Amino acid sequence: MDQAESVSVLEKKYSRRTFIKGVIATGATASSAGYLFRGSPLLGAATYQTATERLITLNVNGQERRVDVLPHETLAMTLRYKLGLTGTKLGCDRAECGACTVLIDGVSQYGCSMLTHQVRGRSVATIEGLEDADTGELSVVQKAVMEEGGFQCAFCAPGFIMAMTEMIEVNPNPTREEARLALSGNLCRCADYDKILTCAMRAAELARSV
Amino acid sequence: MAKIRDMIPAFELFQPTTVGDALELLDEHRGQAWVLAGGLDSFDWFKDRVKRPSAVVDLGGISELTGIRDVEDGIEIGAMTSLTEIERDERVRSGFSVLADAARHVATPQIRNQGTLGGNVSQDTRCWYYRSGWPCYRAGGNTCYAAAPQAMNREHCIMGRSRCVAVNPSDTAPALIAVDAKMVVESNGGSTVHDAEDFFIGPAIDITRMTVMKSQDLLTRIHIPARWADADFYYEKIRDRGSWDFQLVSVAAAFRKSEGKIEEARISVNGVAPFPVRLDAVERLVQGTSGDESTASAAGELAIQGARPLRHNDYKVAMMRNLVRRAVRSVS
């Protein structure tokens, strides 16, 4: 197969294929432009014209944010270093502590262990988005934590609070045991578990009374 | 080259939306492409910079790979179905509770939200010598560090070893064997269906893989035949901590009973070999019994026949024996 032929075959193949091709990322821009890419209907992404669609739109805390993202960049890194959302903590960067817990379409996941490109078109909620954007009013979970004086060093707090936020949605009337299970993906080295659990129970109570 | 265990090295990311495209990509990048499911195993490798694929195929956008469907003979679970969905699905919970139980025992809620059934069964071993990037057999080298006389091998295997002594870390694997699941593996050349117990391979067959799948293969669906629906199930996982930790030993069993007697049984143990072990001999032994204490004891003893512990994992022999015993005992 000669060079010209192989290129045309490639182009045909890629143009009929429905995938989004990432970029070769070295920090500098690299491109293998010329192919036509369509976004995934599932991801709800727009049609991409080039291979190097690094500039993507993320829905973070209800806002559309344009951001330049490498294909191999994790969500936690994008949030912390590109969007200035440093509330999401990196405790281990290996899905072993939960400090980076964020909600993706309302479901708790470890921000350190997913690619930012995987959450295109999905809604990302971080600790910074819990307060009412206009009034600054705290969310019920945050209020509960304030009431109960939760957390010690609180490096784990954002992750725990996001997990609690999911918990009161999924199970608005948990027992202490159920709450414990729901929060078992978050580590607290100060081991303030008892108080955190009390916060979670109070949060559920507040949520029910709203 | 100095080593550093941080930051994912660059790769090309592909996010196909159909299985066909994914297979084509895998074929095209044969040997170079990495399949990304939930990513919890993958990112570890990437961040440690030990595995450095040039292309990553993210299956997250392929809708046909997710979901649990009723099919003519049982149910079919898409490989990209999250463990949380499996844990919560009513059909799984009622018909094949052993699988829901197993899914519930995986790591943590967040990991279950993100981790997939396909990823869970396809994940690589957690042998810490291997995961440290040491050039062991599994990594293409010429030794096993974990089976050296002074090595730290508390979490390694007691049977089925062949140069490598790692264990399969999957919680759902033994449950799938217990329900006689069929694993549908597709490649550009077509699809193959493997019985769950044959899906997992040991180092004797290929020391660098945990399953039959080669680089261009994709596990797309897991079919659970109706035959084992509503059987008496047993699942237990022993681990050091209540969350995150992989099993030391786990057992999954299914028993079909009639008039108080075990008609047929399927018992699988994980954490004891480089692959989840199906205990055929024990299954035959318990057939026709009521799962009484003496049968349970005999079953336990039979299960550990031929076990050969390493220096620091003698306890696994007793743990396996006792778990099998408990599984059988659960019937009566």
Add this chain to the structure above:
Amino acid sequence: MDLWRRAANPWGQDVLIGVSWDLMWSAVIAAVAFVIGHALWVRMRKEEAHEPPADVPAGIPEKIERHSFASRAFHWVMSIAMLVLLVTAFVPVMGLQFNWVDLHWQAGVLLILTVVYHVIHAIGWQDFWSMFQLGVSEGVATLKHILSPEAPAPPKAGKYPFDHRMYHHVIVVVSLAAIITGVLMMVRIDTPLWTRNPYLFSDTTWGVMYVVHGLSGVSLILLVASHIYFALRPEKRWITWSMVRGWIDREHYLEHFDPAKWVVTDGGMKSVDGTTPGTGAVAEQIPSAKRED
């Protein structure tokens, strides 16, 4: 193409871990090329006239025993071991996976046993030196003849012609290298024979050992392939048969061997029809058979 496989050991030191599998493929390719090349070469070479011996010296039986049963048994057991070793070593690397490790070391043990048997047998019961004759002039003549058909045919050989002897020597060296390193490498795997200890030698020493083992293995691909090839060639089949039946016929004997060098007496060798097999191989009976050099 890489010759070696290297890796960073746990301390980040660069160590040898074995030969490159490229070498295996090279050996396979070389073996195929040799076979094809040789076959073509033989075709192109003009037929050599082999005149039947004018007269049959007295006392030469019709069937001459070339390999005793013991020798044949050794040969075939060893070949099975060798083939198993090669298949278990290389076929998995080529992509066909199966449980090879146990078979490999078991075949290795078998090979060692046959070799030990062979050495004892050769020293005690065979004419040890008939194999270990140097035969420089014979070698030179053989080579000349190979290079040019015009060159006179080399003098007829003793029991083991020059090329056989050379092949044997190479095989001895390569197999011994494989065996010695293989035995040591068994220290690193699980066998019922001892507890494995990967730290018996330093990484560097092990690396050299793996390379030597690998190189011998790769060489054996070539050696064994060519051996089988020659064994199957039509003009050599009479000698191949001798490894099966034990004897060669008088015609081939006279055509290829120098009765002075491979002395055959009429020991009452009758025929294959059930009578006493011959005592033809004088060399096996007379330890002090004449040496050429």
Add this chain to the structure above:
Amino acid sequence: MAERLVGADIAPPDLHAKITGRARYAEDFRAPGMVFAKLLLSPMPHARVRRVDASRALAMEGVIDILRADEVPSRDGPREACLTDTPRYEGEPILAVAAVDEETAAAAIEAIEIDFEPLPFVIDPLESLRPGGPNAYVDGNQFSGQDGWSDFKWTNTDFAKVDAGEMPDPSCPVEWTKGDPESAFAESALVLEETIVHQSLTHHPMEPRSNMAYWEGETLHAFVSTQSSQQTKFALAGALQIDPENINLVSEYCGGGFGSKIAGTTVMQIPALFSRKINRPVMLRITRYEENYVGRARPGFQTWLKMGFLQDGKCNAIDLIIVQESGPYGAGDFNTAGMIADLTYTPQNMRFRGVSMYTNTPPKAAQRGPGGAQIISMMEPILEKAGRELGVDRFEIHRMNAPRGDVQFGPRNATLTSVHAVEALDQGREMFDWDAKLAISGKRNGSKVTGVGIGLSPYTAGSRGRDGMMIIRPDGKLYVHQGIGNLGTHSIADTARPAAELLGYNWKDVEIVWGNSARAYPRSTVQAGSQTTTAHTRANHAAATDALRKIREVAAAALGGSASSYSVDSGRVSGPGGTMTLGRIAERAIAMGGEYSGEVLPDDVHAQTVPAAQILAGEGLMGIARDNYGGEGNIYSWVAGFAMVELDEETGMVELKEYVGVTDCGTVIHPRSLGAQVFGGSIQGMGMAMTQRWVFDPQWGVPFANRFYTARPPGFLDIPADLKWGAVGIPDPQDPVGAKGIGEPPVGAGAAALTSAIADAMGGRCVCRTPLTPDVLLAEIEGRPMYGRLEQHVG
């Protein structure tokens, strides 16, 4: 009347920031032009760098520069430098590379050609004690400032005993004897001899010790993770040999330290030095993997214990030998352990021998209850064993051996300011319902056996304070300037409460100022050894007393009458001449100047306090004083832990069913926070007893439990959903506030309650090893122990 502040549950003022993501930990700071540093860690446990070729790395686009060991401060002997060319543990930082982004920096590290010469190494301290055994340093295994290095070995006779499983009679660098142990043992009705192994374990605070720095002219701005603020500034200045006043140290939040970040961290020097070299802000994000190495660890013990008891259960003699695994830079735990053993069991006759052995493992440091937690978790089950063997109730044996107020302990007969261990035990007995629980001890439910146990754990819990400094500004608010750090204990706010209460303030009018040295800190203690609560409530109390005097004097000057006739309440001062707001008082103080506004300072405040006070001088009424309250004896707190467990004999799994922790820590300032400390410390102890580990491959000297899932700190499901705590609440008589610290003692209590309860569930058999993971217990139940009795670093 102003509200009561001492004894109330008041959320700390920084909580809002913590739960909204606004709280900025060191890695959350950014600076324009900031670049990222990455570390090259030693791959060998002991080595020498022979050659470094960074040319390929430096040629990479985006790579800025490299920082080598010869560019950082270092000292001879077993002392740590932030970068080194002679690494003494696998993972010690060798050099750093800075690049425009982390990925480039990581790739640059990989591009560095580096060649090491491996040196002999030692992981297990016993190996280094063996005649002819390897040493952690080329020059020996013991170091003294005067004599330098020496090679310390036990004799073959000692090891013949060790190997035979007997207690050896070795000489040790640290030895002391009290009373006459030999005769006492002869009188004992029961003598127990045990070999006990306590593992080393990493601190693993949630926040790794990441930090950032940049320079502005001569001024260093350092954003660090530290337990103590004011002291860290001086520690950093000392390390870098610069004027402390040229450092602006920012340490608003600290994501946990547990003893590993007492006065900052060694790696905080790297961005400071690197940014000076390249003249750009440098962020050093420490990964969890790196934290495992450059973070700290609790030293492990290999111990021989001989304990004698009289017929009634009274411990009358102890003979204790501790070999401590000290890492390359030493630790003092074993000394404390000897003291604590004497204090807790009051044997009157005791011999202690200890040796700290350098090893090629990551560095050790105090970890919450250093020495005490280990020895208590090791000895409590032995005490209970004695109770069982002598037929003495296990609660009673704890109670009778616990010290009373007149206790004298350790080689120099140290005394305590107050001790209410017995009261803590009694209260715990009631809360736990010990008698009922004892009745079900040993009960079986299928394969599960119930066990109950007690751990009584003391630890130092205070020191005399340094300086206190606060200012009432014209806005009427009280600004308490805290030189202590904000490490999560809430002491940053709670230590100001008695002072605010003394000044009649409502909490809403109190502002805590902390976290940035530009905001002025007085000289403070380090936040370690649970000193803060005592030391800093005292220092603040002293400053508040000073402020109160000044308020009254200013009021008297303004309104007439005698100063002493004025009193303060809810932001007003009132007396015979009338009433004034404290805001007005502040204005008048500014006008009066002199000592009132801090222009003139007391003579006895520390020199380090002076520049800070000068920042505030003239801005309000300043209360500033040195803690001159004095006092005699050591300040110790106690926690009595009670645990009930269920041991599954078929799996070795232990489930903790109930836990009660009762503390004697003096006046309770913040009940909810105190409860959290009791639980948190206890759970850390439970992690120590049950899950956390430290594993090395002996061939390569490389640790494997280097991540969370392998190191296994306890998670939510490893503790019961319900825990109970209590406090004796008797104020310490030598203290103006009466509060004692609480950080340390619960660790030993949590650990020991578990080791005791598990031994009980095992029918009284003590496994004498931590952690008590299912494998260890199951192997023991099966009668096939997997580890040697003295094996360290396994699991």
